[in-house]
Amino acid sequence: MLIVAFTLLLIITKCKGKSRAAMTLYGLSVTTILLYFGLRRAAGATGVTTNGTMTSFGLFFWKYLGWMVLPIHMSMERSTDTPPPGWSRNALAAWLCLALACAVLMIVCRKIPRLRIGFAWMGLGLLPFCGIVFIYQGMAERYTYVASMGLALIIVVIGVESRVRWRPFVLGLIAVWGLWGIYRLETRIADWSDAARLYRHSLEATPRSAKLHYDLGAILEERKDFARASCEYKKAVGLEPSYEPALAGLGNVDLNLGRANEASRIFQKALQLKPDDVKTITNYGTALQALGKIDAAKTQYKRAITLAPHSDDAYCDLGVLLFRTGDTDNAVRQFLNAAEMNPDDPIPLFNLAAIYQKSGRPDLAMKLYTRVLQLNPGDADASSALQSLIRHN
CATH class of the missing domain: 1.10.287 (Helix Hairpins)
Structure with missing residues (x-):
């Protein structure tokens, strides 16, 4: 349009x-x-059938204008910044201020006609995103990109049309504003170079975003920083108690910290919200296995395999459980299934090699350890086991 x-x-x-x-x-x-x-x-x-709302137009407009004029804290997820629909004191005040600003602009544009094109461009660029058209994700900083061209034109015209004695001062302000924009751009580029930094700085702008707290927690969990990951997951759950990914993440942290009982309880709560989450089902089985509930763990692993027959995680976990309970033949079968599903995953190959090594079949074990090292050259356990086999054979 x-x-x-x-x-x-x-x-x-x-x-x-x-x-x-x-x-x-x-x-x-x-x-x-x-x-x-x-x-x-x-x-x-088919388009979106929900209508926009005019009541929050002023609130949208001033937020977007603030991001364009002086971007301080930026965020990659702005849904929690979306103004609520309906009339309120803030919405009414925003409308009144907008009407006053338009009246002032009409007077200014009579004196500096070339400002009209800039204000028209900025207005057209912002109009669809200020609540008139329903947008499923609410607000986003990228919606200001086109409109900001109009703002830049306004600033250039003001610099050109300002009186000669005021011009150095006006151009100085524009230069400072430009340098600020360069600094913010460089800071944002640096943010995108590290996921944890990006989520952390985005949370400074939108601290009530459960999604960002979860994303930061997932990165910290991946980096084995379980204490801080748990803190972020708890913040996400505190903001949205039914946010299943954060609950599952919290269970993962407890499982990694050896708190199998707490992990089991949290996994149960997560699965009530999303019963077909295969990863959570598999981790729930691991928690049950740590608690010594072997039959219940087997049930969860088999359930995960039924839901995702082409994923190798549940096959591996079930294989480990069967091997520890003495069912070596079935354990080997599960690891072979896992290796067939994902030939590039070294975990089932390593487990198979360990079983063959203990079963007195060093030739097969050596081949599998060699394959593990091809897939993961830094695997110290596979390297040590292979060297031991070579020395004894």
């Missing part, structure tokens, strides 16, 4: 009165948008 509006704005700016070229350009833009809707209809695409 913005194509039509911006094309018309360009025509008004460049063409004094009607011209064949201008009308042709506008006709092409209208044809483009009609073709787009025609193709959507032909493909059977």
Whole structure:
């Protein structure tokens, strides 16, 4: 829809009165948008049926303008910043301030006519994202990108049109603002170089985002920082008690810290919310196994295999359980299934090699340890076991 509006704005700016070229350009833009809707209809695409709201328009507008003028804390997830629909004192105050700003702009634009194009561009760029059109994810910083071109044009015009004696001061402010923008851009680029830093700095802007707390917790868990991972998962669950991924993550942390009983309880709660989460089912089986509930653990592993027959994790865990209970033949069968599902996973191959080594079949064990080291050259256990076999054979 913005194509039509911006094309018309360009025509008004460049063409004094009607011209064949201008009308042709506008006709092409209208044809483009009609073709787009025609193709959507032909493909059977359906749009969002929920309507936007005008009550929060002012709140949206001032938030977006603040991000454009002075971006301090930025976030990759802005859903928790979305203003609530309906009238409130803040919504009414935002509308009144917007009306006052428009009145002031009308006076200013009479004195500096070239400001009109900048304000028109910024307004058109922001309009669809200020609550008029329903957007499923609420707010996002990227919605200001097009509108910010209008803001930049406004600033340039102010610098050019300012009085000669004030011009150095105005240009100095613009330079400081530009340097601030460069600093924020460089900071944001650095944020994207490290996932934990990105999530942590994003949380400074949107501290009530359960999704960001979960993402940060997952990164910390992956880095074996279980204490801080647990803290982030708890914050996510505190914000959204039914957020299943955070509950499952909290259970994983407890399992890694040896708190199998707490992990089992949390996994049960997570599975009530999402009964078909294969990873959680598998980890729940591991917790039950740690508690000595062998039959219950087997049930969970088999349930995970039924739900995801092509995933090797449950096969491996079930194989370990069967081997520890003395059922070596079935354990080997599970590890072979896991290796078939994922030939590039060294874990089932290592377990098979260990079984063959203990069963007096060093030739098979040596081949499997060699394959493990090909897949994971830094595996110290496989390297040590292979060297031991070579020395004794």
